Amino acid sequence: MSEAQFAKAEFAAIVGGFGLPVHLARAIVMLTTPAPMRDLADQLEERGLVTRAPGADRRVKLLALTDAGRALRDKVSTATAERSVFLRRLDDAERKTFAPLLQRLVDDEAHPHHLACEDT
Numbered sequence: 001m002s003e004a005q006f007a008k009a010e011f012a013a014i015v016g017g018f019g020l021p022v023h024l025a026r027a028i029v030m031l032t033t034p035a036p037m038r039d040l041a042d043q044l045e046e047r048g049l050v051t052r053a054p055g056a057d058r059r060v061k062l063l064a065l066t067d068a069g070r071a072l073r074d075k076v077s078t079a080t081a082e083r084s085v086f087l088r089r090l091d092d093a094e095r096k097t098f099a100p101l102l103q104r105l106v107d108d109e110a111h112p113h114h115l116a117c118e119d120t
Helices: 003-016 022-030 037-046 067-082 092-105
Strands: 050-054 060-065 115-118
Touching (some): 003 022, 003 067, 003 092, 037 050, 037 060, 060 067
Antiparallel strands (some): 050 060, 060 115
16 A cells, blocks of 8 residues: 555544545535635636536536546645654554555545536
8 A cells, every 4th residue: 555545544534433425524624615616626627637527417517537636636645644643653564564454444435536516
């Protein structure tokens, strides 16, 4: 498991206690003032980090990460992992032992890869 995956697992473990999926917890952390959902989508799209695709329901647009969005996500995850107090306490052998448990916490089935928002 890479450092980026460790960071994701650590965040998932922390927010899991609040009953929120990771993607929703991240959105809440980012939302400092009230804003329309479209504003978040517009800002991400303007930066080239997401694209919009039509959903099964024409009123819903899906947000999907672009290559640039995935690259930035990985960089942020790596930077977070490098600064993690918990991970710095473990040596390489301990991280390898801990990795399978962390992976179970961030099982992809529980975390959708697309965010849906109503097109306004």
